[in-house]
Amino acid sequence: MSFLTLENVSHHYFTKNSFTKALSNISFNLKEGEFISILGPSGCGKSTILSIIAGIMKHTSGKVLLKQRPLEESELPIGYMLQQDYLFPWKTIIENCLIGPKIRKDKSEYKMSQAKKLLKEVGLTDIEKEFPDSLSGGMRQRVALVRTLITNPEILLLDEPFSALDYLTKLKLENLVSKLLKSYHKTAILVTHDIGEAISMSDRILVMNANPGNIAKTFEVPVELRNETPFFVRRHPKYQMLFDKVWDELNKTESTSLKSMGGAKNDETKF
């Protein structure tokens, strides 16, 4: 049974003098508990897909079904994580974590204890009364993860959540998120520009084209890699094979920003 279905979804951005077609006929299915990544050049509409699924933007045509029902009708909670943590600096860590339940008028002792439990699970203790300023980038993104998970979302949308972090913190967080999502059997979509991250975390990878944004190719991640932690996946022989395939596909789909990605590839293979 399909958990999330996108059927011929298109989206246009309108300006005074012109319009841009950001997405063109995007179709894919997502099974419950599945983790997919969307890779593609900047401006290909990756983030727009997430905004549409999150209900922040309305697509101009096509159908989005969540558990077989149109997105607008479903009241199911959706978790959205952005590039930066966007913790509210005037709220304490625990208040930040409980903002979702507060908005949904679902704030309770139970949620409070759950928030504390989740904070402990991501390795943050005794910081509930602190303010976000006093935390490091990695810690803040972990708080943002707790804030996202506390509403018990049916589906998690991750919009390059690790891109603003240093490499070490990023690897650690990838492991943590991957472990947490598997243990809670969460369905997730990760948008990223990092091929390694996509391979090591997901079950399936969609590579996108720009102008207008569409899905160029889908890669299945080998079963052997799926249940490994991201850190170990990166050292598996099949990782490199898939990396090269995805790399070639990305090269084919875009020729303009090729040079800027060359450096990134070297970093990855060295590791």
Add this chain to the structure above:
Amino acid sequence: MKQNSDNHLFQQYKNKQKREKKIVITWQLIIFIGFFSVWELASSLYWIDPLIFSSPSKIIGLMMDKFADGSMLIHLQVTLFETILGFIIGTIAGIIIATSLWASIRFSRIMDPYLVIMNAMPKVALGPIIIVALGPGYFSIIIMGAIVSVIITTLVVYSAFREVDPNYEKVLKSFGATRWQCFKEAVFPATLPAMISTLKVNVGLSWVGIIVGEFLVAKEGLGYLIIYGFQVFDFSLVMSSLLLIAIFAAIMYKIVEKIESWLIKHTHE
């Protein structure tokens, strides 16, 4: 040994800071005393016309008399009351208008040219109309005090609302927040510092509105005393009113500054 030399350096640094502070205060005192003694001297030696420029001793004497018979206190109270009320009304009304502009993009588009005109308009020029419309009295003067600060508050606060990072709203919307919830949880608290800093501007502006209002219509108040002193050619009275305005405007400013640091501390803790 190392510890000692570190402490010694720190002590030196502290002494230097203290010395600097002393120099600043000394100069401030020199200017203060110098200004008033030159004024006193010039006046008593007829270098300047004492009838027009009065002298510190005459002003102090007059103030003592007026405070002793209680008449000055009444004028001072009236003006302070009007200024504080005008200040509060102007600030709150400005924030409310800014909120309604934020709430409806269409409303803000419609209002845009009117806001530009009202902002460019010297508000005190509206004085006669306000007095005719609302009647000569405290009410008109308080409205004058408020109207001077309301438009600028609206514009500053509204632009602060719009500068809030939209990603905060995105986070809240992903939880299904309404526009009002976005305002309450993200936009309003994020702009609190900007609102507080408009308070400081508004203190000064409210004084302008109130004094002009009193020039036009009042039977009491420091602005009235200035005009009255001017008409009967009692410049000691004018000067002492000015002195009181300077002192109390500074005190109000300092109080707002204290409120500001208190608010910033307590909204962040």
